[in-house]
Amino acid sequence: MSDAWSLFVFAAFVDNMPLTLFLGLCTFLALSRRTESAFGLGIAMTGVLGVTVPLNHLIYQGLLAPGAWAWAGLPELDLSYLSLIAFIGVIAATVQLLEMLLDRYFPAVHAAFGVFLPLLTVQCAILAGSLFMVERNYSLGQSAIFGLGSGVGFAVAVVMLSAIRARLAYADLPAGLRGLGIAFVLAGLMSLGFASFAQMAAAP
Amino acid sequence: MAERTDFWATLTDPLIRQNPVTLQILGICSALAVTTTLATALTMSISLTIVLTLAAAIISMIRRHIPDTIRLIVQIVIVASLVIVIDQVLQAFFADISRALSVYVGLITTNCLVLGRTEAFARHHAPLPAMIDAFGNGLGYSLVLIVIGATRELFGKGQLLGAQVLPLATEGGWFTPLSLMLLAPSAFFLLGGLVWAVRSIKAEQIEPPEHTPPVRPEPAE
Numbered sequence: 201m202s203d204a205w206s207l208f209v210f211a212a213f214v215d216n217m218p219l220t221l222f223l224g225l226c227t228f229l230a231l232s233r234r235t236e237s238a239f240g241l242g243i244a245m246t247g248v249l250g251v252t253v254p255l256n257h258l259i260y261q262g263l264l265a266p267g268a269w270a271w272a273g274l275p276e277l278d279l280s281y282l283s284l285i286a287f288i289g290v291i292a293a294t295v296q297l298l299e300m301l302l303d304r305y306f307p308a309v310h311a312a313f314g315v316f317l318p319l320l321t322v323q324c325a326i327l328a329g330s331l332f333m334v335e336r337n338y339s340l341g342q343s344a345i346f347g348l349g350s351g352v353g354f355a356v357a358v359v360m361l362s363a364i365r366a367r368l369a370y371a372d373l374p375a376g377l378r379g380l381g382i383a384f385v386l387a388g389l390m391s392l393g394f395a396s397f398a399q400m401a402a403a404p
Numbered sequence: 405m406a407e408r409t410d411f412w413a414t415l416t417d418p419l420i421r422q423n424p425v426t427l428q429i430l431g432i433c434s435a436l437a438v439t440t441t442l443a444t445a446l447t448m449s450i451s452l453t454i455v456l457t458l459a460a461a462i463i464s465m466i467r468r469h470i471p472d473t474i475r476l477i478v479q480i481v482i483v484a485s486l487v488i489v490i491d492q493v494l495q496a497f498f499a500d501i502s503r504a505l506s507v508y509v510g511l512i513t514t515n516c517l518v519l520g521r522t523e524a525f526a527r528h529h530a531p532l533p534a535m536i537d538a539f540g541n542g543l544g545y546s547l548v549l550i551v552i553g554a555t556r557e558l559f560g561k562g563q564l565l566g567a568q569v570l571p572l573a574t575e576g577g578w579f580t581p582l583s584l585m586l587l588a589p590s591a592f593f594l595l596g597g598l599v600w601a602v603r604s605i606k607a608e609q610i611e612p613p614e615h616t617p618p619v620r621p622e623p624a625e
Contacts, residue, residue: 219588220588221437221588222432222433222434222435222436222437222588222591223433223437223511224433225432225433225436226429226430226431226432226433226516229429229432230429281488281491281492282488284484284487284488284491284510284513285481285484285485285488288480288481288484288513288514292476292477292480321476321480322476322480322514322516322519323514324433324434324511324514324515324516325433326514327510327511327513327514328507328511331507331510331511332507335506335507374600375603375607375610376599376600376601376602376603376604376610377596377599377600377603378610378611379611380426380429380599380611381596381597381599381600381603382596383596384592384593384595384596384599385592385593385596387592388589388590388591388592388593388596389589391588391589391592392589395587395588395589
C-alpha cells in the first residue's frame with residue numbers, strides 16, 4: 201500500500217509532467233488563462249491518463265513486448281517498435297470513446313470541457329505516460345496508479361498557474377513579457393517550488 | 405523572381421518573425437526537455453526538422469485523397485511511422501544520445517509543431533511550398549533549441565558539445581558551474597527571457613493586455 205502511495209506522490213509531484221518533465225506544455229500554457237478551462241483540462245487529463253496508461257500496458261505486454269507471441273510459436277518476434285503507433289491509436293480511440301460516453305450520460309460535463317477532449321489525442325503528456333510505463337517496466341497496477349498520479353499532478357499545476365495568471369491580469373508588466381513571456385517565468389518559479397518535492401518520494 | 409521571393413519568405417519567416425516556439429506556442433514541450441546539453445538539442449532539432457519536412461511532403465502529396473473526417477488519424481499515423489524510423493536509426497547509430505533523449509524522440513509524434521504545420525499549411529498547399537514551410541519551421545525551432553541548449557551547457561557545465569570551454573574552478577580555472585542551469589526551472593526562465601528579447605525587438609509580436617485597468621477618477625478636493 202505504501203508503495204502505491206509513494207508511486208502516486210512520485211508521479212504527481214516529484215516527476216510533475218509539465219513542471220519537471222516539460223510535458224504537455226503547449227496546452228498547459230494555452231489553456232491556463234482562465235481557471236475554469238484549466239480545471240476542465242485537468243479533469244480530462246486525469247481521466248484519459250488513468251484509462252490509457254493501463255490499457256496500453258495490457259496491449260504492450262500482450263501483443264508487442266519481446267516474447268509476447270511465444271504461445272503462438274514465435275518466441276523471437278519483437279514488435280515493440282510498433283508501440284508508438286499502437287499507443288497513439290489507443291489514445292485516439294479512448295478519447296473518442298470518452299467523448300461519446302460523456303456526451304450520452306453526462307452532457308453537462310461534456311459541455312464543460314468538450315472542447316479540450318479531442319485536443320488530448322495530440323497531448324505529449326498522455327503519450328509520454330504510456331512511453332514511461334514501458335521504459336520503467338511498470339506492472340498493471342503500478343501503471344494505473346502512475347497514470348492517475350500524473351493526471352492529478354498535471355491538474356494541480358495547471359489550476360495553480362491559471363490562478364496566478366488571473367491575479368496578474370491587472371499587473372503592469374513590461375510589454376514584451378505580457379502573455380507568453382510571463383507565463384514562462386511563472387512556470388519556472390513554480391518549477392523551482394516543485395523541485396523541493398524531490399525528497400518526498402524516491403523513484404520506485 | 406516573385407516566385408523566388410515567396411519561397412524565400414516562406415523559408416525565413418519562421419526563423420524569428422513567425423518563430424514556432426516563441427510566437428506560435430508550438431512544440432515547447434520537447435524544446436525545453438532536451439536542452440540540457442547542446443548535443444541532445446542538436447540531435448532533436450535535426451530529427452524534428454527531418455520528420456516535419458517529410459511529413460509535410462507526404463501529407464501534401466496525398467492531400468486531395470484524405471477524407472476530411474479522418475485526416476487527423478491519417479496525419480498522426482504518417483508522422484508516427486516517420487518517428488519510428490528516426491527512433492530506430494538513433495538507437496542503432498547513436499545509442500548514447502538516444503538514451504539521453506529517452507522518450508522525447510517518440511514524443512515528436514505528438515509534437516504540436518508537426519501537427520500544427522501539417523494541419524495549417526501542408527493540407528492546403530502543393531508539396532514544394534509545404535516542404536519549404538516545414539523546413540523553415542524546423543529551422544526556427546532548431547534555432548531556439550540551439551540557443552537554449554548552448555546557454556544551458558555553457559553556464560551549467562562550462563562545456564560546449566562536451567568540450568571544456570570555460571576552465572573550472574575545481575581544476576585551477578575561474579569558472580564555477582551554475583548547477584541551476586541544468587535543472588528544470590532555468591529552461592523556463594531562459595525561454596521566457598528569449599520571448600521577452602524577441603518581442604522587444606519585434607514590437608508587433610507584443611500581446612495586447614487582457615484587461616485595461618479602470619481609469620481612476622481624480623480625487624475631488
